[in-house]
Amino acid sequence: MRVSHRWAVSIAAILVVIMLCGVAGRWLRSSTVHAQSPQGSQLSVFSAQTSYPAPLINLNGQPYVGLVEVLEPLGSVDARLDGKKYKLKFTAPGARELELQFHDGKDKGKIKGDNIKLEGMFAIQNGRGYVPLSSIADVLSRTLATQIRLNAGARRLFIGNIGNRFILELRRGIPSKLFVSFDSPVNPTIATEPGHIRFTFRREPVLPLVDHLVYTDPLITGATFSEHDGVGELDITGTSALMANFADGGKTIIVSGAPPPPPAVVQQAPVPPQPAPAQIVPPQPKPPAGPRFLVLIDPAHGGSEIGAAISPTLPEKDVVLALARRVQHELSNRGISAGLLRNSDIAISLDQRAISANAVRPALYIAIHAANSGRGVHVFTSLLDPETLTSRDFLPWESAQSAYLDLSGSVAGSIAAELETRKLPNASLTAPLRPMNNIAGPAVAIEIASPSENVADISDAAYQEQVAQAIAAGVAAVRSKIPEVRP
Amino acid sequence: MTRPILLMFLVLLLIAAGLGFYAYHLKSRVTSEEQRLAQQSQVILPPASGPTALVTFYIASDAASSLRRSQENVALPQERSERARAILRALFNKYAQTPSPHPIGAGSDVRDIFLLGSDTAVVDTNAGFAGSHPSGVLVEELTIASIVSTLNANDPQISRVKILVDGKERDTLAGHADLRRFYFSNGIGQLLKEPR
Numbered sequence: 001m002r003v004s005h006r007w008a009v010s011i012a013a014i015l016v017v018i019m020l021c022g023v024a025g026r027w028l029r030s031s032t033v034h035a036q037s038p039q040g041s042q043l044s045v046f047s048a049q050t051s052y053p054a055p056l057i058n059l060n061g062q063p064y065v066g067l068v069e070v071l072e073p074l075g076s077v078d079a080r081l082d083g084k085k086y087k088l089k090f091t092a093p094g095a096r097e098l099e100l101q102f103h104d105g106k107d108k109g110k111i112k113g114d115n116i117k118l119e120g121m122f123a124i125q126n127g128r129g130y131v132p133l134s135s136i137a138d139v140l141s142r143t144l145a146t147q148i149r150l151n152a153g154a155r156r157l158f159i160g161n162i163g164n165r166f167i168l169e170l171r172r173g174i175p176s177k178l179f180v181s182f183d184s185p186v187n188p189t190i191a192t193e194p195g196h197i198r199f200t201f202r203r204e205p206v207l208p209l210v211d212h213l214v215y216t217d218p219l220i221t222g223a224t225f226s227e228h229d230g231v232g233e234l235d236i237t238g239t240s241a242l243m244a245n246f247a248d249g250g251k252t253i254i255v256s257g258a259p260p261p262p263p264a265v266v267q268q269a270p271v272p273p274q275p276a277p278a279q280i281v282p283p284q285p286k287p288p289a290g291p292r293f294l295v296l297i298d299p300a301h302g303g304s305e306i307g308a309a310i311s312p313t314l315p316e317k318d319v320v321l322a323l324a325r326r327v328q329h330e331l332s333n334r335g336i337s338a339g340l341l342r343n344s345d346i347a348i349s350l351d352q353r354a355i356s357a358n359a360v361r362p363a364l365y366i367a368i369h370a371a372n373s374g375r376g377v378h379v380f381t382s383l384l385d386p387e388t389l390t391s392r393d394f395l396p397w398e399s400a401q402s403a404y405l406d407l408s409g410s411v412a413g414s415i416a417a418e419l420e421t422r423k424l425p426n427a428s429l430t431a432p433l434r435p436m437n438n439i440a441g442p443a444v445a446i447e448i449a450s451p452s453e454n455v456a457d458i459s460d461a462a463y464q465e466q467v468a469q470a471i472a473a474g475v476a477a478v479r480s481k482i483p484e485v486r487p
Numbered sequence: 488m489t490r491p492i493l494l495m496f497l498v499l500l501l502i503a504a505g506l507g508f509y510a511y512h513l514k515s516r517v518t519s520e521e522q523r524l525a526q527q528s529q530v531i532l533p534p535a536s537g538p539t540a541l542v543t544f545y546i547a548s549d550a551a552s553s554l555r556r557s558q559e560n561v562a563l564p565q566e567r568s569e570r571a572r573a574i575l576r577a578l579f580n581k582y583a584q585t586p587s588p589h590p591i592g593a594g595s596d597v598r599d600i601f602l603l604g605s606d607t608a609v610v611d612t613n614a615g616f617a618g619s620h621p622s623g624v625l626v627e628e629l630t631i632a633s634i635v636s637t638l639n640a641n642d643p644q645i646s647r648v649k650i651l652v653d654g655k656e657r658d659t660l661a662g663h664a665d666l667r668r669f670y671f672s673n674g675i676g677q678l679l680k681e682p683r
Contacts, residue, residue: 300662307662308622316622350658369663371623373549378625383674398668427552431624432631432665434658447624 043133044230045070046205047159052344053230056155057130059123063152064130067100069345070140072322074159076461079129081313086122086129090143091461100143102129111142127313154227163207166234168223176219178236178255182206185250188234197242197255201232208234219257291484295331295338295475296362299324300369303347310372311456317345319370323448323464327366330472336479354438358400361485364411364475367436367445372455376425377467379416380445381408382437383430400440407442410481415444415474422470425451442482446471538562542574545636546581547589547629554633556640571608571638571645572600578637579616591630592619598654607647607669608638617652620661627664632675639672646672 042053043065054069067088071077075092084104091097102109102122109116116139120132131139137150140159149158164186169179180199186206188199208225215221222237236242241258299320301307307316324340331338341356342348348356357365371378382401395403412428419426436443448467450458457463542561545554561577563570575597582591594615601609620630635648648670651657657666 305662369624371626373621373623373626374552378552380624383628429552429625429628431628431663432668432670433624433663434665434667437665445624 041155042230043070043136043155043157044202045073045157045159046162047074048162049074050343051203051205055345056133057125059125059130062120063133064120064123065133065136067129067131067139068318070136070157071143072318073325073343074144076322078459078461079313080456081124081127081129084124086124088129092144098143100139102131111139114142116142127315151227155230156227156232158205158207162205164201164204165207165209167209168213170215170217170220172217175257176217178215178220178223180223180234180253180255181248182251182253186253187250188253190244192242192258194241195238197236197238197244199234199236199244199253201234202230204232206232206234220255293336293363293479293482293484294360295336295364295366296341296357296360297324297327297338298341298353298357298365298367300367301347302342302345305347308370308372310370310450310458314456314459316370316372319448319459320368321345322459323370323446323468324368326464326468327368327471330468331475334472334476336472336476350435351438354400354435357435358438358440362441363482363485365436365439365441365443366471366475367433367443369433369445369447370458371447371449372458374449376427376449376451377419377470378447378449379412379419379426379428380431380433380436380447381405381412381428382443383432384437395440397438399437401437401443404440404442407482408444410478411442411475412444414478415446415471418470418474418477419467422466424466424470441485542577543637543640544574544578544581545633545640546578547633549589549626549629552625552629554629554636567642568600568602568608571602571642572597574637574641575600575610575634578633589626589629589633590621592616592621594619602645605644607649608642608645609649609651610634610638611651611654614653617657617660617666622661622663624663627660627662628675630660631664631670635670635672635675648672 041056041058041063043056045052045054050073052073054065056063056065058064068077068079071088071090075090075095078089080087086102086104088100089097090100098112100109100111102118104124105121107118107121109118109122118131118135118139120135123130133150133152136157137148140146140157141148144159146160149163150156164183166180166182169181171177171179182204184204186199186201186204188201188204188206191198191200211225213223215223218239220236220238220242224235224237226233226235236255238255238257242255243258245254245256246252247254299317301315301317301320303317305317307320310316310319321342325343328338328340339360339362341353382405384399384402384405401408416426416428431445433445436445446467448458448464450456451460451463539560540563541558542563544557544559546557547554559577561573563573579591579595579597581587582589583593583595592615594613596613596616597610598613599611601611603609620627631650634650638645638648649668650660650666650670652666660666
């Protein structure tokens with residue numbers, strides 16, 4: 001009895017040791033692994049101005065979303081880290097600046113001076129501030145002073161009283177048709193399988209008035225709307241194959257039965273040709289689109305490719321995206337259409353940037369970069385060797401820009417002149433910059449550096465605004481010299 | 488509880504505490520090893536042996552966004568590619584000093600230089616050169632221009648330069664400057680403040 005008691009205690013002690021080792025191992029692991037990025041997990045944010053994805057990270061089993069990632073598309077953001085204190089200044093267009101304050105590892109913060117309690121600890125990862133996904137609605141409603149609807153499970157966030165609602169109307173007949181009418185045009189991804197047709201809405205804030213409907217119809221038997229993984233999905237079921245047609249400029253989808261497959265041709269018993277069905281109208285050729293003047297702005301880097309570290313908490317990718325949006329806005333103010341090659345924090349390879357830019361066929365390509373050294377603004381055209389200069393008949397990939405160097409130089413000179421007018425330090429140079437060499441059209445690159453000794457001043461809103469205005473004014477001044485391009 | 492059992496329990500507790508201490512020690516060692524590696528990469532490169540010769544450097548300046556010419560006596564080997572390598576190592580050595588007019592990645596080095604024909608030099612840099620080079624359009628261009636101009640100034644036959652990293656071709660130096668191409672000494676001279 002005494003021996004068995006001793007064994008029992010020994011085993012208990014060994015178990016204690018194993019537990020302690022486990023705790024030590026867990027502690028070691030936790031000291032190196034803080035955050036996991038769920039594969040492809042992102043929050044779809046819909047606002048009146050735009051819709052965009054915000055990446056989610058997993059911290060201690062809870063989804064977190066970055067404050068900058070959510071707020072930046074909605075206005076001007078200036079985030080700073082002071083030790084464990086995180087301060088973010090946000091200015092919505094036409095509104096006054098307001099401040100958000102949080103502390104790493106604490107669940108309390110302040111927005112506009114008012115206390116807020118998060119449903120988890122505020123976290124700082126790689127210099128960026130993250131709040132629990134479950135708290136983002138509260139944070140945004142106080143920041144933006146508007147109604148927020150969050151479906152955390154479905155990863156969908158609606159800012160303001162928006163939502164593209166739809167109604168379903170089954171028109172019985174032979175065959176029956178289901179009319180799905182939306183408030184505004186939609187462009188869903190459509191997938192079909194026997195007895196199902198599924199519409200997936202990624203960019204549109206589609207919301208249903210009713211989630212589930214059942215029909216007693218020989219063809220269409222039901223419709224179900226669901227939200228998951230940042231998308232809205234409308235699944236229509238039927239007793240046979242279904243097809244969809246768009247009407248009313250994309251505001252209505254008409255679901256009907258798909259025509260049966262053509263009968264197999266039997267050579268021994270040829271079937272006389274059938275007259276074409278009356279309802280089939282031959283497609284009318286679209287008139288060719290006319291030439292247009294589009295400026296494509298390419299904010300460099302993105303995603304895991306952060307570019308230069310302007311400061312420990314300010315990566316180049318964030319600075320250039322903010323400046324690119326300002327340039328786009330300033331160009332629009334001058335009546336010039338402008339698009340962004342990336343409008344969120346995503347990684348795009350250099351070759352893919354060039355491929356996308358050349359496919360869009362912009363009248364002008366502007367790459368935006370930022371540096372943590374030097375002062376002012378550098379305006380670059382492509383550095384190409386004299387022997388690579390070619391005619392426009394054949395453009396090698398590595399030196400496609402060579403045929404457009406004169407026009408690119410005119411744009412660069414005009415932008416530099418506008419910078420000079422605004423007394424912004426600037427220099428015009430050539431650079432061996434990728435993917436500018438691969439762009440088949442006028443192209444310039446802008447590298448912005450801080451206007452002062454303090455590198456963080458690079459994201460100063462007034463400074464960026466001045467630079468953006470100079471770039472836009474420079475482009476507008478030479479617009480008549482740059483040929484419009486047919487898309 | 489009998490005395491032997493108590494003793495055994497204490498021993499096991501000590502073992503547990505020891506394991507905890509060992510785990511802490513391992514963690515500290517990893518941290519100090521990382522720090523040591525970071526410091527090790529800042530060692531000053533050893534000079535080459537051989538008779539000294541007057542070498543022309545084109546030193547990049549981030550503040551002035553340009554290259555400035557300077558001359559210095561450097562010990563150089565006789566063989567042409569070894570000479571070129573020694574010159575570039577001396578150039579990198581200047582950038583590694585504190586304060587530096589143009590800091591480049593700590594531990595940057597030239598592994599080898601291959602001369603192709605009479606006019607082309609292929610400069611094989613180590614991984615640290617590109618891995619820790621400051622990122623930026625101008626700052627990367629200045630480094631390349633400094634390498635190309637310095638090589639050409641000391642061996643005028645070298646007019647084409649290609650830069651490899653760790654023996655391989657690389658897309659860009661640090662996210663901006665194209666490393667897939669050859670650089671011509673007469674095409675990158677816009678940054679020179681003083682003529683050759």
